[in-house]
Amino acid sequence: MTTPPTVTLTLVEGRLDPTEYVFDERATCVLGRSVDCLPQIPDDAHHTTVSRHHCLLDINPPDIRIRDFGSLNGTYVNGEKIGQRRRGLTPEEAATEVYPEHDLADGDEIRLGDTVLRVGVSRPATLVLVRCAQCAREIGDGADGRGGEILCAPCQAEPGAVLDLLLELAQGGRPDLTAIHGYTVTRELGRGGMGAVYLARHEATGVDVALKVMLPKVAANATARARFLREVALTRALKHPHVAALHDAGFADGTFFLTTEFCTGGSLDRLLAERGGRLPVQEALPIAVHALLGLEHAHGQGVVHRDLSTSNILLQEEPDGSRTAKIADFGISKAFDQAGLSGLTRTGATAGKPMFMPRQQVVNFRRAAPEVDVWALAACLYTMLTGQLPREFPRGKDPWQVVLQEPAVPIRRRDPAVPAALAEVIDQALVERPRIGFQSAADLRRALDQAAP
Incomplete structure (x- = not known):
């Protein structure tokens, strides 16, 4: 079994307990002196230059990104300042400024005051050619260590076409598409960053459902698919007059799909x-x-x-x-x-x-x-x-x-x-x-x- 990629923050200088933070799943961390930060930088004389909410780490192993929050004294990566509010600005004024994000790599060091954390990135060494799960276009070499299925950017831009093909394959009897067998799309109901939702009718029963397709932005390996579908199963178990029923869900060809109760009055917004x-x-x-x-x-x-x-x-x-x-x-x-x-x-x-x-x-x-x-x-x-x-x-x-x-x-x-x-x-x-x-x-x-x- 392939070991999943991880991101580790290890204390190099300073005082933290624990001295190592390991992330093998999606996470975000706000670093600073506030008690609600994790890791929390010591609120002492050695860290007066560190803000209560100093910077944000976005972690999706093996990827990690950092952004300064417009702190008074800045955040340092490998000795270089990556963000700091302009002289004379209040924290409120600084929040209106745009501070660039920085992708971090294995061995990079983050300094806040007298605290230094080293970034460690671990990923499987085996490289596998990644192709679009729908059109077979070559996407990359799988160097990120995730593996799994994904759609190329052009296919992701056309979720309706992705769904049409899945429905056609479902009609042909593909067992992993049983959940959407027999449905015909009537119209698109909405679209967002993760995919789109359509009004669909079951040909045999005449029942209308909302058919949602969700398109991963990174390769969906077996672990990630199972984790997501476990959460979906919890939602399917909810039966209540004031919860829109989730009927079925599945994954095929780089695409998650869900059928849910269709509400005739639309959304509150x-x-x-x-x-x-x-x-x-x-x-x-x-x-x-x-x-x-x-x-x-x-x-x-x-x-x-x-x-x-x-x-x-x-x-x-x-x-x-x-x-x-x-x-x-x-x-x-x-x-x-x-x-x-x-x-x-x-x-x-x-x-x-x-x-x-x-x-x-x-x-x-x-x-x-x-x-x-x-x-x-x-x-x-x-x-x-x-x-x-x-x-x-x-x-x-x-x-x-x-x-x-x-x-x-x-x-x-x-x-x-x-x-x-x-x-x-x-x-x-x-x-x-x-x-x-x-x-x-x-x-x-x-x-x-x-x-x-």
Whole structure:
């Protein structure tokens, strides 16, 4: 069996406990003097030049990348300064600056104050020619040590064509494509950085589903595939009126595919766009309560979403004219990322913005506590009522630093018309220090029920 690639940070100078950090899975680390950093640089006289949140490491073994957060005294790699805010700028002003990312290699040394960490990269020595799993175009020699299947960039740019071929092969009886046998695509529903989702109909039953294709940015080896599909299996086990059902999932020819319940009312973010960005309290609260009921069920089964936003709260239009909210994609996007399949995306522009993410998830990427979903749901409710995000994300400002440094703006500063009792609950739910304001979905749901006008 091939040994998976690893990244190791080893203490060369300074005082850290432990003196070595080994990463064999996708991870991010914020380095600095703050107690929530890992590794935490000593908060002592030898490290007064180190910021509380100094720099960010993005790790996807065997790849590792570093970016300074606009620190006062900079971050050094092999003795060269790679980032530092300009003289005279405050930390807040520095956060609007652009600081380049630097890929690190085996043997590179990172210095923060009197602490020096050496990067170690281990990968299998065997090189295997890598070809596109769909068109067989040569992609590389497999020197990154991952192995596995991947699609070339031109094929990744055409997810619809990828799906059409898979459906054709499924019709031919390929056993690894049984999950999508008999489906015909009706139209595209949406597209993102990881792939696309389509409305599809099963020819025999006439049932509509959302058929999602997810395209890895790095080769998907057996370990990564199994890790991701294990997480998918947990989601498949969720059966609840306020959770969009995941029917089936699989992997073939460098592509993951999933069939899920199709909700006729579309997503919450689409509804908000149609309504000018906000909803009245009487309409927003039931959506939030439905979503909290879905969270309660999932958390009770040990499943945490970790990526909840207005885009994956779906709406089902009922025959009596009412609307049911359902949470979709439980843990799917984060599981894809944690399996290393999205490549290095955390520090770059392609990572998007952590608009509905509490700071706990930035400083501890792998953390999957239920309260992070509760915070995110409160942020969705805040957005429904105000048409704005809980935090300010100024154009050009590093969004990850915003999450680390800025608390949520009290909701009545956004809209004084939000009822006071409801505003108090929402503001409490968006507290992050010393811990998130509501630790369970049930607690927040009961508080919203009591505060409802």
